[in-house]
Amino acid sequence: AQSVTQLGSHVSVSEGALVLLRCNYSSSVPPYLFWYVQYPNQGLQLLLKYTTGATLVKGINGFEAEFKKSETSFHLTKPSAHMSDAAEYFCAVSRETSYDKVIFGPGTSLSVIP
Amino acid sequence: KAGVTQTPRYLIKTRGQQVTLSCSPISGHRSVSWYQQTPGQGLQFLFEYFSETQRNKGNFPGRFSGRQFSNSRSEMNVSTLELGDSALYLCASSPGLAGGSTDTQYFGPGTRLTVL
Numbered sequence: 001a002q003s004v005t006q007l008g009s010h011v012s013v014s015e016g017a018l019v020l021l022r023c024n025y026s027s028s029v030p031p032y033l034f035w036y037v038q039y040p041n042q043g044l045q046l047l048l049k050y051t052t053g054a055t056l057v058k059g060i061n062g063f064e065a066e067f068k069k070s071e072t073s074f075h076l077t078k079p080s081a082h083m084s085d086a087a088e089y090f091c092a093v094s095r096e097t098s099y100d101k102v103i104f105g106p107g108t109s110l111s112v113i114p
Numbered sequence: 115k116a117g118v119t120q121t122p123r124y125l126i127k128t129r130g131q132q133v134t135l136s137c138s139p140i141s142g143h144r145s146v147s148w149y150q151q152t153p154g155q156g157l158q159f160l161f162e163y164f165s166e167t168q169r170n171k172g173n174f175p176g177r178f179s180g181r182q183f184s185n186s187r188s189e190m191n192v193s194t195l196e197l198g199d200s201a202l203y204l205c206a207s208s209p210g211l212a213g214g215s216t217d218t219q220y221f222g223p224g225t226r227l228t229v230l
Contacts, residue, residue, distance in 0.1 A: 032215060032216060034215075041223065042221075042223050042224075043118070043204050043205075043206070043221030043222050043223050043224050044157075044204065044206075044219075044221040045220075045221065046218055046219065049216070049218075051216050090157065092157075094215050096214070096215075097212075097214025097215050097216050098170050098214055098215065099147050099159050099162050099170050099214065099215050100159050100162075100170045100171060100172050100173075101215070102159060102215050104156055104157040104158075105156075106156050107156065
């Protein structure tokens with residue numbers, strides 16, 4: 001069965017520092033990959049997604065992620081953290097386009113220290 | 115455009131009762147999906163409706179059901195509530211034409227259901 005792991009349930013970074021949130025998946029088939037953000041008391045918001053083509057994907061709010069097939073990874077990065085980036089981040093993967101086939105990771109809570 | 119709205123935002127019920135949650139999608143969106151979010155199980159897909167028809171279904175018991183109206187608004191019903199049904203229930207809408215997860219979904223703020 002397909003699975004998604006996010007290393008670190010809690011990550012803290014200083015304001016202005018690099019943000020790196022890790023996501024690894026188990027799949028023998030090139031997947032569809034997603035990163036979502038969830039702010040307190042809100043629903044999920046799509047940050048970026050990889051479906052095909054360029055492996056470096058740029059998203060909203062200055063985030064980007066790189067699909068590395070050999071490492072089965074899709075890590076999320078942002079060069080400089082802002083206080084407003086504090087939230088829960090979810091990686092998701094799917095081998096097919098059906099919503100019932102999307103597997104969400106457990107999430108990483110990002111704290112930004114002033 | 116107005117975003118996805120969900121009502122009510124908070125709900126407290128007791129075991130054995132039933133509950134109905136409502137979701138109004140973004141204007142023009144025809145696909146509505148429902149998700150359950152719990153600390154233990156994380157985010158899990160419940161079902162998707164498109165043009166009043168259930169198009170996809172997750173692995174949940176029959177106590178969980180839904181429907182979609184002609185204006186694309188959707189309701190989700192849970193009967194015979196159990197303690198484990200306590201969760202944040204999220205609704206998401208998308209245009210639906212692509213017919214899958216590559217179609218960007220827009221999420222509502224959720225309904226927090228507590229079962230006592």
